[in-house]
Each structure stands twice: as structure tokens, then as C-alpha cells.
Amino acid sequence: MAVTNNVTQLIFTGLFQDREAQRVSFLVVLPMYLATMLGNGLIILTVNTSKSLSSPMYFFLSHLSLVEICYSSTIVPKFLSGLLAENKSISLNGCMTQIFFVHFLGVSETFLLMVMSYDRYVAICKPLHYMTIMSRPVCHVLVFSSWLGGVFHSVVQILITVQLPFCGPHVIDHYFCDLHPLFKLACTDTFVAGIIVLANSGLFCVISFSLLISSYVVILVHLRKQSSEGRHKALSTCASHITVVLLFFGPATFLYLRPSSTFAEDKFVSVFYTVVTPMLNPIIYTLRNAEVKNAMKRLWSKKVNLGGA
Numbered sequence: 001m002a003v004t005n006n007v008t009q010l011i012f013t014g015l016f017q018d019r020e021a022q023r024v025s026f027l028v029v030l031p032m033y034l035a036t037m038l039g040n041g042l043i044i045l046t047v048n049t050s051k052s053l054s055s056p057m058y059f060f061l062s063h064l065s066l067v068e069i070c071y072s073s074t075i076v077p078k079f080l081s082g083l084l085a086e087n088k089s090i091s092l093n094g095c096m097t098q099i100f101f102v103h104f105l106g107v108s109e110t111f112l113l114m115v116m117s118y119d120r121y122v123a124i125c126k127p128l129h130y131m132t133i134m135s136r137p138v139c140h141v142l143v144f145s146s147w148l149g150g151v152f153h154s155v156v157q158i159l160i161t162v163q164l165p166f167c168g169p170h171v172i173d174h175y176f177c178d179l180h181p182l183f184k185l186a187c188t189d190t191f192v193a194g195i196i197v198l199a200n201s202g203l204f205c206v207i208s209f210s211l212l213i214s215s216y217v218v219i220l221v222h223l224r225k226q227s228s229e230g231r232h233k234a235l236s237t238c239a240s241h242i243t244v245v246l247l248f249f250g251p252a253t254f255l256y257l258r259p260s261s262t263f264a265e266d267k268f269v270s271v272f273y274t275v276v277t278p279m280l281n282p283i284i285y286t287l288r289n290a291e292v293k294n295a296m297k298r299l300w301s302k303k304v305n306l307g308g309a
Contacts, residue, residue: 007166007185010095012088013173015079015267026083032279033076039282040065042296050295056134057123057237058292060116061285063143067112068278071105074098075176075274082175095177096162100154102178103201106252108150110208113245115142117215120241124234125222156200160193174267176274180255181266201256209249216242240284247277 016022047053047062075098082088090098122133157179164186174181179197183190216238223231251273255266286292 036279072278098177104150104154107153111146
């Protein structure tokens with residue numbers, strides 16, 4: 001039976017109703033978005049032009065930065081335009097498209113974080129076999145699988161959502177399209193759909209987070225056997241990874257580990273993982289990594305020398 005949708009256009013309530021608060025939000029979010037593009041773009045450029053950053057860890061890091069750029073660009077430009085415009089609208093098809101890419105890129109990032117934890121496990125616990133296990137073909141397969149896993153997850157979410165009828169109201173209480181706020185607009189019972197989302201997103205977050213933390217516990221236990229210098233270097237890298245994992249999974253677990261319902265705090269939690277976290281990740285990965293900082297300095301020096309020639 002065909003789904004009948006009387007609603008073709010949706011209106012966002014946005015983050016704030018007050019116009020002054022919206023203008024202030026724009027002045028805060030725009031520099032953060034530009035910093036996200038610049039920081040992650042710089043990591044991609046540095047990794048792909050520096051011979052010293054040819055190890056699998058940096059290959060994965062460049063793909064993580066690419067995901068961050070795409071993820072942030074799926075949400076933030078529309079959010080910024082809504083902060084300035086009176087009419088914060090999006091078509092129903094556009095809303096579905098945004099949901100697809102939000103979940104596709106979010107889950108791809110989850111898989112990439114798991115791949116990066118596996119890479120650190122092999123590097124620290126099996127150093128003599130590292131280059132054999134993490135060969136270039138294996139790295140490509142792992143990255144491709146991460147993107148493919150994101151597509152599969154997102155297709156499931158969309159197949160659930162497109163079957164729901166939307167006949168009004170057409171106001172979505174958020175600043176971008178996501179499942180729980182959209183489910184509130186469906187003119188049918190969404191309990192089953194909410195349970196599927198809970199299993200597909202919420203439990204996936206918990207299982208992934210548990211596996212990631214377990215892998216880093218194994219790594220930290222193994223580090224006790226290493227020299228003080230080796231332990232310090234490995235701990236520095238793992239600390240960056242664990243920080244990113246906590247920043248990513250904290251908000252995601254809060255939002256998706258429950259049935260189809262929304263809280264007033266959801267929009268502000270969403271700001272953290274859609275705007276703040278993508279900006280922080282390149283900072284976290286570069287501040288404690290001497291190799292990346294040195295490679296960036298060499299890239300900058302080369303650019304200055306070429307500019308002065």
C-alpha cells in the first residue's frame with residue numbers, strides 16, 4: 001500500500017526562537033565550521049603530501065578527517081542559513097536525504113574509529129608483524145568496509161522512515177533532520193520504528209563503544225611490558241584516540257539509546273557532536289603528535305619558499 005504524504009515541506013524551529021540569540025549563534029558557529037574545514041583539510045593535505053606520514057595510522061586519520069568534513073557540511077551550512085533566515089524550511093525529500101547522509105557518515109566514522117583502535121592494537125601488541133598485518137591492501141579493504149557499513153546502516157534507517165505517512169503538522173523541533181524529531185510528525189504509531197532505530201543505532205553505539213574501550217584496555221595492559229619511552233609514545237597516541245571516542249559516543253549514546261522520544265536537551269547535545277566535535281578532532285590528533293606537527297611545519301615552509309621564489 002502506497003504511503004500518502006500531505007506534507008512536502010518541513011519547517012525547522014531552530015536552536016533558538018530569539019533573533020538576537022540566533023545572530024550570536026551564527027557568529028559562534030561560523031568560525032567553528034570554518035575551523036573544522038581548515039583543520040581537517042590540513043590533515044588530509046599533510047598526510048597525502050608528507051612521506052613521513054605514510055603509515056596506516058595516518059592513512060586512517062586522513063579518512064576520518066574526510067568524514068568529519070562531509071559530516072559537518074551535511075548539517076552546518078543549512079543550520080547557518082537558518083540562523084539568518086526567517087523561513088527555516090526543507091523539503092521532505094531533502095529531509096530524508098539529510099538523514100541518510102547524517103547516519104551514513106556517522107556510522108562510517110564509528111567503523112573508522114574501530115579500525116584505528118585495531119591498528120593501534122596491532123602496532124603495540126604485535127609490532128614485529130605490523131607491516132604484514134596492516135599492509136596497504138588490507139588498509140584499503142578496512143576503509144572501504146567502513147564506508148560500506150555506513151551505507152548499509154543508513155539504508156536501513158531510510159527504509160523505515162520512508163514508509164511512514166506524514167500528513168501534518170509540518171514543524172520539526174530541531175535545526176536539522178533526524179529520526180526522533182521526524183517520527184513525532186508521522187500520523188501513525190512509530191513505536192515499532194523507534195524500536196528498530198533503537199536496535200540499529202542505540203545498541204550499535206553501545207556495542208561499538210564497548211569494543212573500542214575493551215581494545216584500549218588490552219593495549220594499556222600490554223604497555224606495562226614496554227620501555228618507559230615506548231610506553232610514553234604509545235600512551236600519547238592512545239590518549240588522543242580515547243578522547244575522540246568519548247567525545248563521539250557520549251552524545252550519540254544519549255540521543256539514540258532510547259525509544260522514539262525527544263528531550264529539550266537533544267538540540268544542544270546535537271550541537272556538540274555536529275559542530276564542536278568535528279572541530280576538536282584535528283586539534284586533539286595534532287597537539288599530542290610530533291610527527292604530524294613537524295610534517296605541517298615542513299609543508300608550511302615549502303609553501304613559504306615557493307611563494308617567495
